[in-house]
Amino acid sequence: MRAVLVAALLAFPLPVLAQDSPAPQTVEVRLSNFEFEPRAIALTAGRPVVLRLTNTGGGGHNFSAPQFFAAASGVTGPVVEGEVEVPGHQSVEVRLTPSRGSYRLRCTHTMHTAFGMRGTISVE
Numbered sequence: 001m002r003a004v005l006v007a008a009l010l011a012f013p014l015p016v017l018a019q020d021s022p023a024p025q026t027v028e029v030r031l032s033n034f035e036f037e038p039r040a041i042a043l044t045a046g047r048p049v050v051l052r053l054t055n056t057g058g059g060g061h062n063f064s065a066p067q068f069f070a071a072a073s074g075v076t077g078p079v080v081e082g083e084v085e086v087p088g089h090q091s092v093e094v095r096l097t098p099s100r101g102s103y104r105l106r107c108t109h110t111m112h113t114a115f116g117m118r119g120t121i122s123v124e
């Protein structure tokens with residue numbers, strides 16, 4: 001009986017280890033007039049992610065989170081000075097591995113933050 005239990009416990013780490021190097025998790029974020037959806041983005045520290053930023057509005061928006069991008073590793077995509085511009089009716093993908101922390105997100109287009117385009121990125 002005890003041997004069976006030990007064998008069962010030993011069998012468990014294999015699938016857990018396999019999850020350490022998975023394909024990146026894709027996280028969808030929608031930008032619109034004038035909000036981010038979701039407004040609170042939750043990511044896992046050290047887990048590669050593809051952020052798919054989709055602007056459903058007709059005008060441009062951006063995903064501005066300089067501290068988030070600065071802390072992340074392996075950032076691949078059109079990130080310029082901590083911001084990703086997303087033209088109207090388009091999607092942009094950014095791949096990265098986030099670092100633990102809580103970060104501010106906003107759209108820096110004129111008045112958009114005041115209109116409600118702000119959020120948070122929590123990485124735990």
Ligand SMILES: [Cu+2]
Pocket residue numbers: 060061062107108109112117
């Ligand atoms: Cu905006």
